[in-house]
Amino acid sequence: MSNLEIHDIVNLDQYPIIDNQSAAYQALVENMAEQYARDSSCLLPNFILPKAVAAMASEASDVSVDSFRSDNLHNSYLEHDNADFPKDHPRRRLERTALNVVGCDQLYPDGGLVTLYKWEPLRRFMSDILGYPSLYRLADPMGAITINVMNEGDNHGWHYDESLFTISVMLQASEEGGEFEYVPGLRSPHHDDYETLGQVLDGTYDNSVKIPITPGALLLFGGHYLLHRVTNVKGAKTRFITTLCFKDKPGITNSPKVRELFYGRQEPIYTHDFVDR
Numbered sequence: 001m002s003n004l005e006i007h008d009i010v011n012l013d014q015y016p017i018i019d020n021q022s023a024a025y026q027a028l029v030e031n032m033a034e035q036y037a038r039d040s041s042c043l044l045p046n047f048i049l050p051k052a053v054a055a056m057a058s059e060a061s062d063v064s065v066d067s068f069r070s071d072n073l074h075n076s077y078l079e080h081d082n083a084d085f086p087k088d089h090p091r092r093r094l095e096r097t098a099l100n101v102v103g104c105d106q107l108y109p110d111g112g113l114v115t116l117y118k119w120e121p122l123r124r125f126m127s128d129i130l131g132y133p134s135l136y137r138l139a140d141p142m143g144a145i146t147i148n149v150m151n152e153g154d155n156h157g158w159h160y161d162e163s164l165f166t167i168s169v170m171l172q173a174s175e176e177g178g179e180f181e182y183v184p185g186l187r188s189p190h191h192d193d194y195e196t197l198g199q200v201l202d203g204t205y206d207n208s209v210k211i212p213i214t215p216g217a218l219l220l221f222g223g224h225y226l227l228h229r230v231t232n233v234k235g236a237k238t239r240f241i242t243t244l245c246f247k248d249k250p251g252i253t254n255s256p257k258v259r260e261l262f263y264g265r266q267e268p269i270y271t272h273d274f275v276d277r
């Protein structure tokens with residue numbers, strides 16, 4: 001249990017995001033929005049202060065005892081299969097994802113992760129970078145905040161996200177592997193480059209990019225159009241990364257299918273006060 005205040009959590013010297021009228025705030029948003037427009041991702045290193053990272057990693061470690069094991073095969077579009085394509089088509093190729101998931105309902109109500117997620121300036125800052133009039137917390141007691149727990153041999157296979165964007169904070173890196181890797185330029189709203197996708201899945205494509213997401217860094221990532229994966233984790237140290245889920249509309253919840261796949265339960269253990277009941 002941490003009971004951290006927000007100024008103990010967020011690096012407000014480097015990221016002055018409380019006063020959204022200040023010139024420093026507006027310059028920061030402009031810079032981040034430019035990065036996001038150019039790369040479909042932007043990395044904010046040291047966004048969380050070291051002591052808070054340690055407290056959040058400790059919370060993650062405690063609650064991961066009751067995490068759910070998710071181990072499944074999917075194609076890069078997160079389908080089980082797609083029979084509209086020929087058998088040897090890259091769209092039929094299956095990747096494995098094996099990791100444990102902690103749901104929001106398992107987190108401490110006054111812990112660092114929930115405190116950060118409830119903090120209004122974060123929501124406004126993310127909205128301003130992405131250019132939405134507002135963003136809304138996910139109205140899902142399990143999916144609003146999640147932690148991916150990855151131990152030796154775990155990985156997240158190549159895929160495109162369902163969501164247009166995700167917001168992640170690295171809490172603890174593995175000793176080796178567990179790298180966040182992506183390939184830009186393969187997908188747009190009107191085109192899918194299946195030939196290059198095939199090369200990536202074969203391991204013959206050389207121009208992938210690795211994001212140096214170190215503990216405390218926040219990553220804003222447009223994963224719907226960027227093929228990405230997390231490489232095999234190696235070593236005894238568990239990799240913990242949390243996703244803070246925001247949407248451009250209020251009232252969105254996870255489907256029963258997603259609940260089954262990632263949390264292994266339909267009913268939450270606990271409902272935090274930021275979720276409408």
Ligand SMILES: [Fe+2]
Pocket residue numbers: 159160161223228
């Ligand atoms: Fe993803």
